[in-house]
Amino acid sequence: MLFKIVMHDEKINRLHEMKKKAELGGGQERIEAQHTKGKLTARERLDLLLDSNSFIEIDKYVVHRSNDSDATKYYGDGVITGFGTVNGRQVFVYAYDFTILGGSLGEMAGRKIVKLMDHAIKVGAPLIGILDSGGARIQEGVMSLDGYGDIFFRNTMASGVIPQITASIGPCAGGAVYSPAMTDFVIMVENIGQMFVTGPEVVKEVLSQEVSFEDLGGARTHSTKSGVAHFVAENEYECMDKIKKLISFIPQNNLEVSPVIETQDDPNRLEPDFSKILPENPYEQYDMKQIIKLLVDKGDFLEVHEHFAENILVGFARIDGKTIGIIANQPMYLAGALDINSSTKAARFIRFCDCFNIPIVTLVDTPGYLPGTDQEHNGIIRHGSKLLYAYCEATVPKVTCIIGKAYGGAYIAMGSKNLRADINYAWPTAEIAVLGPEAAITIVHRKDLKNSKNPIEIKKKLAKEYRQKFANPYIAAEKGIIDLVIDPIETRIMIVKALNVLQNKRESRPVRKHGNINL
Numbered sequence: 398m399l400f401k402i403v404m405h406d407e408k409i410n411r412l413h414e415m416k417k418k419a420e421l422g423g424g425q426e427r428i429e430a431q432h433t434k435g436k437l438t439a440r441e442r443l444d445l446l447l448d449s450n451s452f453i454e455i456d457k458y459v460v461h462r463s464n465d466s467d468a469t470k471y472y473g474d475g476v477i478t479g480f481g482t483v484n485g486r487q488v489f490v491y492a493y494d495f496t497i498l499g500g501s502l503g504e505m506a507g508r509k510i511v512k513l514m515d516h517a518i519k520v521g522a523p524l525i526g527i528l529d530s531g532g533a534r535i536q537e538g539v540m541s542l543d544g545y546g547d548i549f550f551r552n553t554m555a556s557g558v559i560p561q562i563t564a565s566i567g568p569c570a571g572g573a574v575y576s577p578a579m580t581d582f583v584i585m586v587e588n589i590g591q592m593f594v595t596g597p598e599v600v601k602e603v604l605s606q607e608v609s610f611e612d613l614g615g616a617r618t619h620s621t622k623s624g625v626a627h628f629v630a631e632n633e634y635e636c637m638d639k640i641k642k643l644i645s646f647i648p649q650n651n652l653e654v655s656p657v658i659e660t661q662d663d664p665n666r667l668e669p670d671f672s673k674i675l676p677e678n679p680y681e682q683y684d685m686k687q688i689i690k691l692l693v694d695k696g697d698f699l700e701v702h703e704h705f706a707e708n709i710l711v712g713f714a715r716i717d718g719k720t721i722g723i724i725a726n727q728p729m730y731l732a733g734a735l736d737i738n739s740s741t742k743a744a745r746f747i748r749f750c751d752c753f754n755i756p757i758v759t760l761v762d763t764p765g766y767l768p769g770t771d772q773e774h775n776g777i778i779r780h781g782s783k784l785l786y787a788y789c790e791a792t793v794p795k796v797t798c799i800i801g802k803a804y805g806g807a808y809i810a811m812g813s814k815n816l817r818a819d820i821n822y823a824w825p826t827a828e829i830a831v832l833g834p835e836a837a838i839t840i841v842h843r844k845d846l847k848n849s850k851n852p853i854e855i856k857k858k859l860a861k862e863y864r865q866k867f868a869n870p871y872i873a874a875e876k877g878i879i880d881l882v883i884d885p886i887e888t889r890i891m892i893v894k895a896l897n898v899l900q901n902k903r904e905s906r907p908v909r910k911h912g913n914i915n916l
């Protein structure tokens with residue numbers, strides 16, 4: 398009997414030793430090196446993200462099986478995978494462990510991630526990836542490429558089924574960048590997260606250009622220029638908080654709706670300040686975010702792509718406790734005109750909302766499409782059409798309110814009835830017409846203006862007449878293109894009522910393999 402107990406203990410001790418070793422990753426020295434770089438370890442990151450004691454790690458004792466590899470075998474093989482909860486909600490997570498072979502992806506690490514993704518899709522829970530990786534593991538050659546290929550396939554299969562979120566908290570080089578790009582949201586930590594397909598050395602070698610890691614693929618670059626990053630965090634703590642906040646707005650999967658939160662904000666709240674924000678002079682700027690904050694519960698607006706294509710605002714909020722996705726022109730930037738980046742930004746966001754049963758509220762104040770060779774040559778026709786496509790395709794409840802200008806193609810693009818918005822309101826200040834007054838009279842009255850001795854005065858007079866005659870919401874309301882012109886003070890109430898009535902909306906599209914969005 399005693400012999401049996403000793404044997405038992407030995408086996409259990411062995412497990413505990415293995416566990417201890419696995420949890421040390423690449424060893425104490427490399428953990429310290431990670432801290433010296435100002436980075437947390439993969440395990441510390443998971444501790445921050447997940448509810449305490451909720452994490453169950455799987456494949457903890459997996460090691461690489463490459464015959465050719467000189468690399469030492471480490472338990473876990475450079476990536477920690479498992480499941481846990483975030484504020485009580487089930488999630489699946491993987492975190493690259495940079496202390497093991499630079500978090501590079503070999504065959505077995507790839508298999509671990511793929512297994513986890515399959516679980517997440519089956520269970521229907523969000524998948525969160527924490528990236529800190531040197532890319533394809535050089536020693537494992539084609540088998541690491543094989544791993545990436547399998548991950549990309551799962552990213553595609555999971556798309557529109559479960560929310561996928563990526564945090565870039567370290568280098569994400571080569572193959573490590575494409576999987577994040579296929580996920581729904583990417584969050585980068587300033588001065589730590591870096592994403593690039595080819596690094597500065599390769600850029601120098603091929604193009605003789607000198608560029609720093611940060612300028613090439615840092616958080617600033619990707620959140621302002623490329624649009625790869627949807628969120629930026631100052632540090633890893635803020636990064637985890639932002640992920641938690643994002644999760645709170647979205648559902649577990651495409652068959653569920655977002656959690657309803659008791660926000661203690663009166664759905665019947667009248668808001669006299671709405672009309673104070675809108676300047677009397679339609680050429681003056683104002684901040685659309687102020688309108689959004691008055692509209693939504695407790696002013697809580699989680700802006701997505703805050704620093705990219707700032708002429709359009711997109712993000713999550715709640716109205717009467719239920720999540721909505723907001724799309725709004727921002728007159729503070731480019732007067733709220735639509736351009737390439739704002740069109741693709743809004744289109745992608747609309748598609749996310751549509752995948753995950755999140756109603757869309759659109760606030761309109763746009764003078765039209767941004768003109769110019771830069772826009773035309775870079776494909777505003779191709780990219781602008783994505784916004785039209787995304788609105789047309791979306792079958793979630795869609796409520797639009799035109800606040801100010803809604804001219805030309807941009808009127809159609811911003812959630813018009815034609816694109817199957819369900820309820821379209823307008824403020825009395827709305828200007829719905831083919832062209833803005835100045836542009837319209839220059840075309841319609843070209844001859845009069847040419848022959849006039851005082852063209853500036855005449856132009857002013859004609860513009861005033863045009864504005865009175867055409868630039869208002871009533872012609873559209875007469876035709877039923879606008880359902881109702883509302884007093885701005887009651888905007889919140891009217892949107893609450895519209896969303897309530899649309900709650901059980903059912904709408905389908907023709908059966909097909911898939912549409913062919915103009916990519």
Ligand code: HXC
Nearest residue numbers: 498499501530531532533534535536545568570571572573
């Ligand atoms: C194997 C790697 C590795 C890799 C890093 N390491 N990258 N091991 N394969 N891809 C190892 C290092 O040898 C080192 O091991 C440890 O990780 C830490 O790396 P350092 O270079 O010391 O760290 P740091 O100075 O912080 O630089 C990090 C780095 C750099 C910027 C990521 O390591 C780097 O440039 N790595 C290579 C990036 C790359 O080109 N990857 C392949 C991309 S091609 P020791 O034992 O010393 O601790 C690709 C194709 C896929 O991914 C395409 C799919 C579509």
